[in-house]
Amino acid sequence: MEPKKTALYDTHINLGAKMVEFAGYWMPVQYSGIKEEHHCVRNSVGIFDVSHMGEFFFSGEKAADFLQKMTLNDISKLQLHRAQYSGMCYDDGGLVDDLIVYCFGDTYMAIVNAGNLQKDYDWLQQHLAAGVELEDRSEEFSLFAVQGRHAEATLQKLADIDLSEIKFYWFREGVLAGEKAFIARTGYTGEDGFEIGVDAARSPAVWNAILEAGSEFSIQPIGLAARDTLRLEMKYSLYGNDIDQTTNPIEAGLGWITKVDKGDFVGRDAIMKVKEAGPSRKLVGFEVKGRGLARHGYPIMKDGAEIGVVTSGTFSPSLEKGIGLGYVNIPHNEIGATIEISVRGKGIAAEVVKTPFYQRPY
Amino acid sequence: MNVPDDLKYTAEHEWIAIDGDSAKIGITDYAQCELGDIVFVELPGVGEQTKAAEPFGTIEAVKAVSELFAPLSGEVVEKNGQLEEQPELINTDPYGEGWIIKLKVGDDSEVANLLSPDAYKNEIG
Incomplete structure (x- = not known):
């Protein structure tokens, strides 16, 4: 199947991006170079x-109840204009996806991974109860x-709302570069920053306005490759690499979003068993x-x-060394444990280290 | 993409500078551009043998690892020691300071299999 194009496809081509197929879309993997793009975001x-x-949008009187049943985190803690990192599990505790849920009052929005979109939609649809409407508005x-x-x-140059009032994992609706937008203080890089949703048809003008507003800071467009090195330095999980249907949230280090005391939810029984017995392996960060x-x-x-398997690995442009994530059997998960990575048949020394690998200096 | 006229090439994106029975080898501008930022190069030791079309080393770029295929059979007589500390020379100067190894050519007849600059240009479109 021919990959789909985002509204920005032509814009990326004109910016000189190298395009690759990712999750069914033509996406920019790199513009000026991974390291340069990485440092641009860090600096x-x-x-x-x-x-x-x-x-996905969830509405109807039972929307909150439905999300409470389908997701791991506690929806009752979510209030208007708050965002919440969460996940969905199968009955056996394996992860369907990780996602962010946003509360627009009675309506909720979930932002899900592109590669899981259809699977997530089907899974939600299967469990849909009376009083909930689910809409895919991707x-x-x-x-x-x-x-x-x-x-x-x-962004403040372009926004009609005071962005300094938006705290981490909160969002607002406003006008950005003349277009209606939701603006959330969230991200996948470990830096301060925002994620912005705008009408697709009008979004190329917004993109260009942001590039212009950021020119005094030498803003650059960043591709998926640098997005990966940035998130890996923070030990943020990537679905399909570090988490999937065979990994449970406890071993993946997502216990903090798994609120087993909130009441019943899909996967809870299996997750409780893992918690009681203790996980047999843990996702760790290591330095090569x-x-x-x-x-x-x-x-x-x-x-x-x-004793385990690497789930993600790269060269860290910030630390200038090889880093990675992987599942290792307990007790080899302890900080300071020496392990070996089998690189094409050759053992290379590595050490389990504290994560995140990178901490922003401001 | 820069494809110098005075070199030979392979479809695996290597360049070869033939000088008598010696062949200096590197990867092309196109290849370094496709690979992106290079962070490690793993090479055979001096005195080891290469076999045409067989892997002789690996290049680790930030995003992926790739094998290096020997363009010719022969013996490694020199490797670029600078790459140990500065693998990025392959990105910045693929035909110059970013050269990779020198071989003593083992079988002259294999040289005829290498691509001309024009044939290589066709290869990369």
Whole structure:
């Protein structure tokens, strides 16, 4: 099937992006180069097109109850204009997806991974009860992330609301560069910044306005490759790499969003069993000590025995060394544990380290 | 993309500078651009043998790892030691300071299999 195009496709081509197929869309993987783009976000500000991601809307008198049953986090804690990182599990505790839920009063929006959009929709539809309406409005929106220490100053020039009033994991509705937008102080980079939803048809003008507003900070467009190195330095999970239907939230380090005391939800029984018995493995961050890089799927070894598997690995442009995430059997998950990554048959030394790998200096 | 006229090429995006029975080898501008930021290069030791079309090393870029395929059979007589500390030379100067290894050509007849600059240009469209 020919990949779909976001509203920004031509804009990316004109910016010189290298385009790749990702989750059924043509997406920019890189513009000027991974390292340069990475440092641009860490040191100033960058803009990402993440319009491939899905937007589901939940309305009706039972919308909150339905989300409470379907997601891991506690919806009762969510109030108007708050956002909440959450997940969905199958009955066996395996993850369907990770997502962010936004509260618009009686209506809720969930932003889901593009690669899981249809699967998520079907899963939600299967469980749909009376009094809830579920609507997939993904095609209507473009989603941009503006990330970096100068994100607020860049967007404030274009916004009719005071962005400094939006706290981390809150959002507002306003007008941005003349267009209606929701503006959330969220992101996937570890920097301060915002994620913005605007009408897809009118979004190229908004993108261009942001590039112009950020020009005094040397803003750059950032591709998916740098998005990956940025999120990996923060140990943010990527569905399909670090979490999937075979991983449960406890071993994935997502216990903090899994509110087992909130009442029943899909997957709770299985998750309780894992919590009671203790997980057999944990997702850890490691630094590669030897020469080479860890990659998804490489075995993790200790004294000749396989004790785990790499789920993500790259060269960290901020730390200038190889880093990665992987599941390791307990007790090899302890900070400081020495492990080996089997890189094409050769053992390379690595050490389990505290995460996030990177902490912003402001 | 820069494809110098005085070099030979392979479909695996390597360039070869033939000088008598010695062949200096690197990857093309196109290849370094496709790979992106290079962070490690793993090379055979001096004295090891290469076999045409077989892997002789690997290049780790930030986003992926790729194998290097030997354009010719022969013996490694020199490798670019600078790449140990500065693998990014392959990105910044693929035909110059970013050269990778030098071989003593083992079988002259294989040289005829290498691509001309025009043939390589066709290869990369």
